[in-house]
Amino acid sequence: MSSMKYSYSLWSPFDTVKDVAESLGVANLSDEAAKVLAMDIEYRINEVLEQATTFMRHSKRTRLTAADISSALRVLNVEPLYGYDSSRPLRFREAILGPGQTLYYIDDDEVDFEKIINMPLPKVPREVSFTAHWLAIEGVQPAIPQNPLPPEGRTSLTNSSGAASTEVEVKPLVKHALSKELQLYFERVTSVLTEETSDASMINAVLTSLGNDPGLHQLLPYFIQFVAEKVRLNLKNATMLYLMLQVLHRLLTNPTIFIEPYIHSVMPPILTLLVGKRIGTTQAANEEHYEVRDFAASLLQKVCTQYGDAYHTLKPRVTRTLLKAFMDPGKSAGTQYGALCGLKSIGPEVVRVLVLSNLKDWASVISSASSASTEDKNRLRKAVLDALRSLVDSELATIDEVSEDHKEKFKQYVGPIVSELVLAADDSDAIIKAVVSDPFD
Structure with missing residues (x-):
C-alpha cells in the first residue's frame, strides 16, 4: 500500500482513532479508514475553532471561552457541551497512565453537601414581564395609563382611612417647549x-x-x-x-x-x-x-x-387620485389640466401606461365639451403636448422623418384629435417615434 502524506497535528490515526473505534465495538479498523477519519476530525475541529474565534472577536475579547465553543457548535448544528462554566478559569490536572501516555483532566472543586443543604434558599425571582409605550411624541405625552396625568390644579392624597392628608401638585414630565x-x-x-x-x-x-x-x-x-x-x-x-x-x-x-x-x-x-x-x-x-x-x-x-x-405607497396613491380627476368628464378644464400636469410630473412611465391608453377617448370628450373656453382648450392641448414630449429620448430628438406607416399607427393609437395636434408641432417626428416605438415595434 502506498504511503499517504497527511498532516496529523492533533490526532494520531493509529492510536486515538483506533482506540475510540475499539471502544465503540469496531475491532478491525483499517489503516486507510483511520487516516481518513483523522483528517475529518482535524477538519471539524478547525471548523469549530474558526466559528468560536468569530464569536470571540464579535464580543471584543481576546480570550476564547467555553461559551464561544458552545455557540460555534450550535451554529454548526451540533449539540453543545454541558457542564462547563466559562465564568471561572479551568484548572487542568495531569495523570500518567503509563510510559508516554498522559491524560489531562479538569480539576473539579470539592463541594461540602452539608454546607449547601444548610444554606438558606435564594429568593424566588420575579416573573418576567415587559411592556412598551410612548413616553412622548413630538414633545407631547399621550394620554395613556403609563404616563402621568396632566396637571389639574392640586391633587389631594388620602391615607388608608380615607382622610385627606397632603396635597401634591402634579407636574408633567415632558413639555412641548417652544x-x-x-x-x-x-x-x-x-x-x-x-x-x-x-x-x-x-x-x-x-x-x-x-x-x-x-x-x-x-x-x-x-x-x-x-x-x-x-x-x-x-x-x-x-x-x-x-x-x-x-x-x-x-x-x-x-x-x-x-x-x-x-x-x-x-x-x-x-x-x-x-x-x-x-x-x-x-x-x-x-x-x-x-x-x-x-x-x-x-x-x-x-x-x-x-x-x-x-x-412606497406615495406614488400609487397620488397616481390614482390624479387619474380619477383626469378621466372624469364632469371635472372642470382646470382640474383636468392640473391632473395631466401632475401625471406628467410623476414620470414618463405613468404617461406611457396610463395617459396614452386613455388619451383617445379623453380627447374626444374634451373636444365636444361646450363648457370649456377656447383658452382652457388651448391650455389642455399644451399640457397634452408637454406630456407626450416627456416620452422623447434626448438621443432621438434629431431622428430622421418618420414614415407614413408610423404616422398612421400613431393616429390609430391616440385618435385623430391628438394626432392632428402633434402633427402641427415642430417636433412631431420625435413625439410620434417615442409613442409608437414601444407599443408597435
Missing part, C-alpha cells in the same frame, strides 16, 4: 405672509429665511398647518395660494429641516391646488390659476422624486 424666540419668529413670519401691507422685499426676506435658516425644525408642523389653513380659506385668492406654495417650496429645499416625517401633511394642500375645481374668481385670475397649478405640479414632482422610495 422658545420665546421661535414663537416671535413664527408670529412675525405669518403676519408678513398674510398682511396686505407687506411689500415684496419683506416677503422675499421671509421666504429666504424659510429656505436657508437653521433651527426651524420645531416650527415645521406649525408652518405646514398654517399653509393648509390658508389654502382652505383662500381658494378664491390665487395670489395667496401661490405664496403658500412658495412657503412649501422653501421648506422642502431647506437643507437643515428634516421634512420627511411630515410628507403626509404636505401632500393635501399640493393636491388641492393641483386639481381644485376653482382657483380664483375674477377674469384676471384666469391666467394665475394655471400658474398655481403648474407650481403645484413642480412641487409634486419634487416630493415624488425625493421621497417616493421612502414612502
